[in-house]
Amino acid sequence: MFISFEGIDGSGKSTQARLLAEMLRLQGHDVVLTREPGGSPGAEEIRRLVLEGDPDRWSAETEILLFTAARRDHMERTVLPALAAGKIVITDRFADSTRMYQGLSRGDLRGIVDQLHGLMIGREPDLTFVIDMDPAKGLARAKGRNGHEERFEDFGEGLQSRMREGFLALAREFSGRCRVVDGDRAPEVVAEEIAEIARKSLAWTQKA
Template structure:
C-alpha cells in the first residue's frame, strides 16, 4: 500500500445491507494483513455520534432539509478530523458506512435542499472524497421492510415511507451514473455471500493497485 491509506464508502437506501457488507469486506482485508478502520455516518467520532441522535431519531418533520444538511456536515467534519484523516495518514483502510453521497442524495436531491448547496458545503467544510464508493442497490420495499424490522429508535428516514425510499434509490442510481470513475452500483438482492462476491469484484482492483 501507498503511504496514504485507502478510503472506501458504502452507500444506498435504508436496509440495503451496507453495514453487513462493510463488515464482511473488513474481515477479508484484515485476513490479508491490512489495518482496517470501520466507521459510520453520521457518527464515527464522539461529537458526531451526539449529532447522530439528533438527525436519526424523532419525528420525520423535526428538521428542514437545509438544517439537516448543516447538521450532517457538522458531524462529518468532526468525523474526518478525528477518525478518517488520522487513519488515512497512517496508511490504514477506512471503510465508512455512508459519507457525503448520502447528504447529496437524501438532503440535496430527495429532501430538496439542492445538489448545488450540498456540493458547496462539502467543498467548503469537508473537501475529501472516497477512493471508491459502493452503492448497494435494492428494491425500495425490500429495503424499507428490512430497515423497519431492525426495531431501533433510528427510524426517522424510514418513516418518510415507500415513495421516499424509491426516490432515494433513483437518486443513488443517478449519482452512480454521473460519477463512473468513483462509484460502482452493486446489486444487493440475494444472499449475503452472493452480494459479498459482487462487492469484492468491485473493490479488488483498488486494493490490487495499492498492494
C-alpha cells in the first residue's frame, strides 16, 4: 500500500507520517518511510536545490521540472521496488504538493504539472492524509524550526493560506483517496484518528 501525507508547512504531517510508520511496524508490517523531494540519493541532491536559497531562485516552471525529476528518481529507486516487495510505503509529500506549490501558487500551471505527472510518474497514492492547519499557526511552527530548508516558508502567510484552500479543494477532487484530518490537536490524538483510517484501508486492501 502506498500512503502519502500532505498539508501546508508546519501542519505536522512529517510527525504523523513517522507515527503511522511506527504503529504499523509494531503491528508487524514492513514499512518504508520516505519523503519528497528526496527519498533517494539523486532526489536528495535536487531537494537541496529547491528548498534552500532565495525564494525567487527558481521560476515555478523550473521547479515543476526539478520536482518531477526528483520524483521519478524516488519512484524508480525507492517506492516501486518497495511496493513490488510487498512493503507499505509512507511518503511525506508526493505529487499533490507539486500540484499546489508549483501548479497554483505562482500561476495557473496545474495542467502542466498533471501532464508531466501522467507522462513521467503515472501513479497516485492509494491513501492520502491531508493534515489541515491554520496557516498562521503552521507558518509559526515551520519558522520555529530554524532550519535551512525554509525557501517556501519565506513566501509568507499569504502563500500558506492559498495552499490550505488548495489542499482542501484537492481533497474534494480526489475524494476517493484523500482524508482530511484536523491537525490542530495533540499529536497523539491526530495519530489515533489516522491509525484507525489506515487500519480500515489496509483491511479493505487485503480483502480485495
